[in-house]
Amino acid sequence: MSDDRIRIFDTTLRDGEQSPGCSMNLPEKLTLARQLARLGVDVIEAGFAIASEGDYEAIRAVAAEIGDTTIASLARTGIGDIDRAGQALEQARHSRIHTFIATSEIHLEHKLKMGREQVLEEVDAAVRRARQFTDDVEFSAEDATRTDSDYLVQVFRCAVDAGATTLNVPDTVGYTTPVEYHDLIRYLRANIPGSEDLIFSLHCHNDLGLAVANSLAAIQAGARQVECTVNGIGERAGNTAMEEVVMALKTRPDAFEGLDTRVNTTEIYPTSRLLSSIIGVPVQPNKAIVGDNAFAHEAGIHQHGVLENALTYEIMTPQSIGRASNELVLGKHSGRHAFKDRLLELGYELGDDEFQRAFKQFKDLADRKKVIYNEDLESIVGESVVTHEGRFRLGNLVIQSGTFATPNATVELIVDGEAQKQTAQGSGPVDAVFKAIAAITETKAELLTYQVKAITGGLDAQGEVTVIITEDNRRVIGHGAHTDIIVASGRAYVNAINKLEWTVGRKAADGPRGI
DSSP: OOOSBOEEEEOTTTTGGGSTBOOOOHHHHHHHHHHHHHHTOSEEEEEETTTOHHHHHHHHHHHHHOOSSEEEEEEESSHHHHHHHHHHTTTOSSEEEEEEEEOSHHHIIIIIOOOHHHHHHHHHHHHHHHHTTOSOEEEEEETGGGSOHHHHHHHHHHHHHHTOOEEEEEETTSOOOHHHHHHHHHHHHHHSTTGGGSEEEEEEBOTTSOHHHHHHHHHHTTOOEEEEBGGGOOSTTOBOBHHHHHHHHHHOTTTTTTOBOOOOGGGHHHHHHHHHHHHTOOOOTTOTTTSTTTTOOOSHHHHHHHHHOGGGTOSSOGGGGTOOOSOOOBOTTOOHHHHHHHHHHTTOOOOHHHHHHHHHHHHHHHHHOSOBOHHHHHHHHHHHHHTTOSSEEEEEEEEEOSTTSOOEEEEEEEETTEEEEEEEEOSSHHHHHHHHHHHHHTOOOEEEEEEEEESSSSTTOOEEEEEEEEETTEEEEEEEEESSHHHHHHHHHHHHHHHHHHHHTOOOOSSOSOO
16 A cells, blocks of 8 residues: 555554563453553454453453454464454454464474465465455465565465455564565565555564564555554564654654654553553663653763753653653642543543542552652552452561561461461561462462562652562563552562463463464
8 A cells, every 4th residue: 555654553462462471361451452542553453362261352352342443353264263253353343353374484394284285275265254254354474574475475465365455474583684574575565466455564573673673664665554562572572662663753754755653652651651560561771762761861961962952862752752750740638530630641541440449549659658750650550450350469468577587477368358367487578478478379389580679769669579470381470569668579479379370261272372
């Protein structure tokens, strides 16, 4: 297509969720889907319907609630996959089935054990089946950048003849370079009949750190859809970072011939923060666009230049991505209306139950902390969405520790609505709390990582704790925040155990989970 709009296909809920430990439960997926709709993405890939019952239900829930955005489900070319995707999308106002099969020789020989003609038959049957559910069918040739170009043309022609209108050219293992990718997109557009009426899409992984560069090169070659994730999360080294592509187009219209997206860029930073709160994975400080240091200037010559004219060292403003100043926003006397208005300014719109939980947490925090910053409110939103789900909830805890005492903790957990207590000793107060929680929940999980950071400055700052635990080859991330770092640690550990229980019900499909 020759139009000047780049479509943003967000796969945070599908490919992004495949990052180790980044699985989300249904309320978390719905919360993020609502924010992606406010952000203005064109397509939300809500999951892989046949992969698990959890994915299927999440797609159905997102499809039923999100009205103005196209909702997609991934599916392999098997009829069972296609039918399951179609069923999951039944309530979507705008639905898309995204079907894929590998096309490179290495995948055909070692994974699929199929010949080229068999693959063509699979593509034809899958796309025709998908068209029975929706007119919007996307086909992806997995590992396209390592596929013979002439055969790739053959595969895509087959998909188009069967009814596909979007052709995705994935760099599945992050192998290609910008020049190669640019040339491949141009070659495909020149050799596929009717290409002017098709949308060429790209799905790049970041194994060599080239996902964004490759995506932008493909756009310059005529691709009109970018498959990406918030904060660039995804399998292995991640996917194309949505915020980087969007702001590159916005900042350099001269280099991209005026191409743009319909993304509301002022929702970029709130979306990044919300995802980080949900999955408990902080954004690296030097991350482009949304990192803490993205608009920081420490060198004296830079500070002087910015004070004289921001354009000397800033090619975009913090406000353009919705990044508010770090200012006092509310106090303990603020009411529900003021609290709700401030959350809306930060890009958060909560359901009634979530809002009530968040407001209670805000009031509790305001009693302990004199100065409340935007970052505190962002943490509260994350807590209200993340920590309430699951069988276990942290109640009260008491610790004894110091140089003259053996650390021990008495912990109360609410288990399926009933309080249970346990006392345990440990090498330190956090270890004692974790052992008490483990005894109540009967978990055998191994603690891999324990990280603490202050959310804001000041002696009364909230501590934010992230833990990574593993059990039976399942690896999850837990997140918790509180002005008392021991309480924050207990919350994070309980959050992780709840997620561990959630993953038990996520039965993986017999095959690849993505492209």
